Amino acid sequence: MSAPEIRWQPRDTTLLEWIAQQYGVPIALIGKAAGVRSSQTYAMVHRWKLGGRVHVERIDYGAPSSWRRSKQFDGPGVVPNGPLWVYTDRETGWGYLGFDPGEWHPKASTAAHLTAVSELRLALTGLETDPEVWTSERLLRRFVKPEGGQPNPHLHDAWFRDFTDPDKVWAIEVELTRKRGEGRLMRSMAAALDAADRHDLAGVLYFVRGESLRRALDGIAVRLAHQRGIERLLNLEIHDLDATLARKGVR
Missing domain, CATH: 3.40.1560 (type ii restriction endonuclease, domain 2)
Known part of the structure; x- marks a missing residue:
């Protein structure tokens, strides 16, 4: 039986472009940006992952919290440490950015700073993806x-x-x-x-x-x-x- 077709909504496109410009973001920030509950956020990101658009990875950088295991994204028996990070795969990033971003993976050493920058962007410009309004560091590095x-x-x-x-x-x-x-x-x-x-x-x-x-x-x-x-x-x-x-x- 073939996999069910995944229907992409305008909100998916906006969020994925925003994430690509920021390198990647913690999953909780996606829910805040989209204005949806945690269960809806996880379902949406899981749909992106099934569609081959994103990677999801847990990054332990010492952020204080009680992390809960995710049935969608953590393997059996995994003890969760740190937030789940979501970032576009290379091909998807290329499509949104207009250039080959290469392979990128979140690092514990920069996760807190990237999170803060993305939170600030959301606070100042919302989900605006026009690079004339907010030019992310990823775009600056290129252009x-x-x-x-x-x-x-x-x-x-x-x-x-x-x-x-x-x-x-x-x-x-x-x-x-x-x-x-x-x-x-x-x-x-x-x-x-x-x-x-x-x-x-x-x-x-x-x-x-x-x-x-x-x-x-x-x-x-x-x-x-x-x-x-x-x-x-x-x-x-x-x-x-x-x-x-x-x-x-x-x-």
Whole structure:
């Protein structure tokens, strides 16, 4: 007996394109983006998997929670650790992105950061997939060409078009923990600002987790401004990530 035909809905197309642009996302965020219950989310993703569009993989990166075994996605006897991640297969990603993305698999070392960036995107632009509105890091990596044959010194987490002034595009940076090492955070901020200038962006919007990191970045911004001979950096804004997510109903 042949497998039943899978009917693809417009919502499937939008979600799969959004996921492809973000590399991949945890399954719970898909449910939040689609506005459906957990059981509906799992059924939808299971349908995608049966249709050969996505891979589903559990990634343990120390995220605190009580993980429940999934009958659809966990093998027999598997003890679940970490969230289930959903990402498009190579061919599906190619179709949505317009270029061959190669093979990609989520890593524990970057999962928390990719999750936060995707949550922020959902909070700021919803499920909009127009790259003129939100240009994901995956697209930037493909289309922002280095100058003079040199590698890009800094790649932003995304670019975001200002709703209040569509002529302005801002670079997005998401920071979850303080970078260790003498001057590392200052060098990172300087590189982000310099890259924004090179690409004629309005500036950089930082979204940070925790008051301690916020204070550290505020202090570095003051020092960096003084180094550049100005009172303050007019092309830099620092925002609280979790407050932004909560205000937009994502957290």
